Amino acid sequence: xxxxxxxxxxxxxxxxxxxxxxxxxxxxxxxxxxxxxxxxxxxxxxxxxxxxxxxxxxxxxxxxxxxxxxxxxxxxxxxxxxxxxxxxxxxxxxxxxxxxxxxxxxxxxxxxxxxxxxxxxxxxxxxxxxxxxxxxxxxxxxxxxxxxxxxxxxxxxxxxxxxxxxxxxxxxxxxxxxxxxxxxxxxxxxxxxxxxxxxxxxxxxxxxxxxxxxxxxxxxxxxxxxxxxxxxxxxxxxxxxxxxxxxxxxxxxxxxxxxxxxxxxxxxxxxxxxxxxxxxxxxxxxxxxxxxxxxxxxxxxxxxxxxxxxxxxxxxxxxxxxxxxxxxxxxxxxxxxxxxxxxxxxxxxxxxxxxxxxxxxxxxxxxxxxxxxxxxxxxxxxxxxxxxxxxxxxxxxxxxxxxxxxxxxxxxxxxxxxxxxxxxxxxxxxxxxxxxxxxxxxxxxxxxxxxxxxxxxxxxxxxxxxxxxxxxxxxxxxxxxxxxxxxxxxxxxx
Amino acid sequence: xxxxxxxxxxxxxxxxxxxxxxxxxxxxxxxxxxxxxxxxxxxxxxxxxxxxxxxxxxxxxxxxxxxxxxxxxxxxxxxxxxxxxxxxxxxxxxxxxxxxxxxxxxxxxxxxxxxxxxxxxxxxxxxxxxxxxxxxxxxxxxxxxxxxxxxxxxxxxxxxxxxxxxxxxxxxxxxxxxxxxxxxxxxxxxxxxxxxxxxxxxxxxxxxxxxxxxxxxxxxxxxxxxxxxxxxxxxxxxxxxxxxxxxxxxxxxxxxxxxxxxxxxxxxxxxxxxxxxxxxxxxxxxxxxxxxxxxxxxxxxxxxxxxxxxxxxxxxxxxxxxxxxx
Numbered sequence: 001x002x003x004x005x006x007x008x009x010x011x012x013x014x015x016x017x018x019x020x021x022x023x024x025x026x027x028x029x030x031x032x033x034x035x036x037x038x039x040x041x042x043x044x045x046x047x048x049x050x051x052x053x054x055x056x057x058x059x060x061x062x063x064x065x066x067x068x069x070x071x072x073x074x075x076x077x078x079x080x081x082x083x084x085x086x087x088x089x090x091x092x093x094x095x096x097x098x099x100x101x102x103x104x105x106x107x108x109x110x111x112x113x114x115x116x117x118x119x120x121x122x123x124x125x126x127x128x129x130x131x132x133x134x135x136x137x138x139x140x141x142x143x144x145x146x147x148x149x150x151x152x153x154x155x156x157x158x159x160x161x162x163x164x165x166x167x168x169x170x171x172x173x174x175x176x177x178x179x180x181x182x183x184x185x186x187x188x189x190x191x192x193x194x195x196x197x198x199x200x201x202x203x204x205x206x207x208x209x210x211x212x213x214x215x216x217x218x219x220x221x222x223x224x225x226x227x228x229x230x231x232x233x234x235x236x237x238x239x240x241x242x243x244x245x246x247x248x249x250x251x252x253x254x255x256x257x258x259x260x261x262x263x264x265x266x267x268x269x270x271x272x273x274x275x276x277x278x279x280x281x282x283x284x285x286x287x288x289x290x291x292x293x294x295x296x297x298x299x300x301x302x303x304x305x306x307x308x309x310x311x312x313x314x315x316x317x318x319x320x321x322x323x324x325x326x327x328x329x330x331x332x333x334x335x336x337x338x339x340x341x342x343x344x345x346x347x348x349x350x351x352x353x354x355x356x357x358x359x360x361x362x363x364x365x366x367x368x369x370x371x372x373x374x375x376x377x378x379x380x381x382x383x384x385x386x387x388x389x390x391x392x393x394x395x396x397x398x399x400x401x402x403x404x405x406x407x408x409x410x411x412x413x414x415x416x417x418x419x420x421x422x423x424x425x426x427x428x429x430x431x432x433x434x435x436x437x438x439x440x441x442x443x444x445x446x447x448x449x450x451x452x453x454x455x456x457x458x459x460x461x462x463x464x465x466x467x468x469x470x471x472x473x474x475x476x477x478x479x480x481x482x483x484x485x486x487x488x489x490x491x492x493x494x
Numbered sequence: 495x496x497x498x499x500x501x502x503x504x505x506x507x508x509x510x511x512x513x514x515x516x517x518x519x520x521x522x523x524x525x526x527x528x529x530x531x532x533x534x535x536x537x538x539x540x541x542x543x544x545x546x547x548x549x550x551x552x553x554x555x556x557x558x559x560x561x562x563x564x565x566x567x568x569x570x571x572x573x574x575x576x577x578x579x580x581x582x583x584x585x586x587x588x589x590x591x592x593x594x595x596x597x598x599x600x601x602x603x604x605x606x607x608x609x610x611x612x613x614x615x616x617x618x619x620x621x622x623x624x625x626x627x628x629x630x631x632x633x634x635x636x637x638x639x640x641x642x643x644x645x646x647x648x649x650x651x652x653x654x655x656x657x658x659x660x661x662x663x664x665x666x667x668x669x670x671x672x673x674x675x676x677x678x679x680x681x682x683x684x685x686x687x688x689x690x691x692x693x694x695x696x697x698x699x700x701x702x703x704x705x706x707x708x709x710x711x712x713x714x715x716x717x718x719x720x721x722x723x724x725x726x727x728x729x730x731x732x733x734x735x736x737x738x739x740x741x742x743x744x745x746x747x748x749x750x751x752x753x754x755x756x757x758x759x760x761x762x763x764x765x766x767x768x769x770x771x772x773x774x775x776x777x778x779x780x781x782x783x784x785x786x787x788x789x790x791x792x793x794x795x796x797x798x799x800x801x802x803x804x805x806x807x808x809x810x811x812x813x814x815x816x817x818x819x820x
């Protein structure tokens with residue numbers, strides 16, 4: 001192993017590869033930050049450029065893009081409440097309130113530090129215990145995935161803000177929207193009105209820009225212009241951007257908890273980054289001494305999802321590199337790129353092509369370091385976004401929502417859908433219905449439905465059999481605890 | 495210095511691309527092909543069809559002297575891309591990949607915005623047969639073991655597929671119908687999650703295609719019990735075909751380059767000849783083998799015959815099994 005690792009190092013530390021990682025990282029921060037351009041799209045855009053590159057260089061390029069785009073999403077989530085990617089949806093919950101409290105610099109600082117810690121943890125886990133982690137992926141069958149999604153739905157309570165009833169309404173709207181598209185069991189198109197563009201349901205990117213970006217932009221239009229941030233405010237915001245040692249130590253449990261959650265959810269195929277973020281946000285809130293302050297701009301609320309989403313990366317490579325099976329949309333694109341390069345991932349990858357396998361992991365690690373440096377240097381530039389006059393910022397946001405919706409699969413229908421849902425999102429928002437539960441339920445709905453139908457199939461119609469499976473029982477207990485916890489806390493708050 | 499320049503150029507090009515994701519280009523027309531050709535693919539970048547399309551494109555470019563751009567239009571099981579191809583201007587500058595049985599079964603399953611006659615076939619690029627796989631630790635060592643248990647406990651064995659009425663599910667249904675057994679079909683969204691469930695022993699069998707598992711068989715993660723091909727696949731010499739066991743069930747997956755109906759005959763001829771030359775070039779074959787892509791070239795006439803035959807058989811299957819039509 002040591003030999004292969006050292007060879008991997010020499011493959012990675014070449015001029016071309018380091019430049020490729022840098023290019024990928026810079027591109028990733030940009031793609032990630034732009035609302036509507038997802039990290040999957042970013043990675044897919046780069047695949048054609050990997051033709052003819054050395055494998056380590058090609059993988060470095062893609063690795064930089066993957067890591068940095070997941071982080072980049074947090075920048076716009078924090079500054080203008082529009083998550084650049086699904087991975088940053090949970091970051092809006094406390095990141096944007098921090099900006100409103102004049103703590104934009106600190107929020108950005110927390111985000112980059114958390115992303116680095118999460119990314120490093122996931123990558124180390126991938127390097128050191130990938131084969132053991134792969135066993136976890138295999139233990140997670142459809143029943144376990146179903147229980148996980150059920151647990152995920154209880155998070156609606158913790159992202160609902162003050163009014164639980166309105167949060168539940170929002171969750172039901174999200175679940176209802178998630179039923180649009182093919183029925184998984186019969187292939188029957190549901191609620192599509194015969195329009196083939198609706199067969200695959202509502203794309204996550206469309207939902208994100210429609211339920212975060214558009215309502216935010218429309219709300220900004222309504223506010224009087226006087227609220228532009230003065231340069232004095234900017235200075236203080238930047239000055240206070242560093243985390244103090246005390247705050248850092250205070251965040252350590254959150255980092256560890258979220259990194260573990262992120263890595264494990266990353267390993268489980270087909271669950272995905274946004275779920276990991278919401279789960280770790282929920283857990284940070286549950287373990288907090290002041291859960292009622294979540295949603296008003298607390299640093300744990302930024303640290304938890306940002307640590308988790310970058311920890312997912314390392315985890316999501318586990319099934320790809322050890323089983324040869326991609327567990328996420330990003331790693332599915334990676335698999336394509338690997339095949340084009342003539343690399344066939346699988347259990348033998350580390351033994352027969354060890355140097356390349358390690359160079360992929362080392363590349364991810366370097367990408368994390370580059371991301372940290374660029375992110376820290378970038379804070380003072382990113383923060384200028386909130387100084388932009390609204391007359392410029394709002395059209396720019398709206399332009400990117402259109403580009404992003406179009407870019408998903410080159411379809412103008414998605415742009416129309418985004419406009420329609422965006423307006424609906426605005427109507428919900430002015431009625432004080434929180435939008436995070438809508439997006440959460442929209443993400444979890446298909447995962448849960450799919451897993452439930454598969455569970456019915458493999459248990460021959462007796463879903464109670466899933467309570468004979470240990471992981472399911474644990475998840476079931478956690479779900480009950482989560483429900484109990486959220487209703488109890490709500491009552492105290494009231 | 496040379497490396498520096500190369501890296502710089504690469505960086506520059508990448509930045510340009512990122513900035514201008516959706517800017518299209520327009521060129522004037524003179525003699526075919528006088529401008530770049532777009533090829534639509536009904537699946538995402540990095541998928542099997544996409545990889546095949548990207549393998550073929552540079553060789554076609556070299557033959558035709560024009561760029562060939564892959565346009566991913568995923569969605570509705572390929573129907574969005576197929577409909578776009580059917581409606582495209584038939585001038586030879588917009589081509590697409592169609593599939594048997596998927597492109598055909600969509601039209602049987604629901605009212606689609608295209609039909610098979612909307613396409614002119616240029617040639618077949620990929621063909622791989624369906625097969626049934628289990629992990630090496632499975633209690634099933636041969637297909638006879640599976641059939642014996644399926645007969646004694648009908649509907650108890652679970653078989654994973656890549657989605658309702660997609661090619662693998664159809665292959666499973668045809669298998670059960672022809673052999674006279676009953677499995678429980680478990681639907682997954684794509685082959686990858688079904689293989690994870692199989693490796694985790696959550697399901698008993700998986701129906702998939704050669705390319706999905708060829709590396710996993712080589713690395714001893716999976717065993718092929720039987721193939722639904724016409725003859726034994728040299729990649730799995732120990733796996734019998736269902737045909738040699740006496741069951742006439744041939745199922746596989748074709749990936750075919752096609753043009754919209756109405757494309758001028760001279761243009762179709764140029765494209766067919768170019769594809770035939772590409773498909774027979776040693777370099778192309780070598781590259782495909784390296785990538786593990788089951789390329790199998792069939793001429794346009796041969797492919798047309800296959801599609802007609804497939805359509806006929808799927809229609810029969812739909813009637814015999816009373817499959818849903820919406």
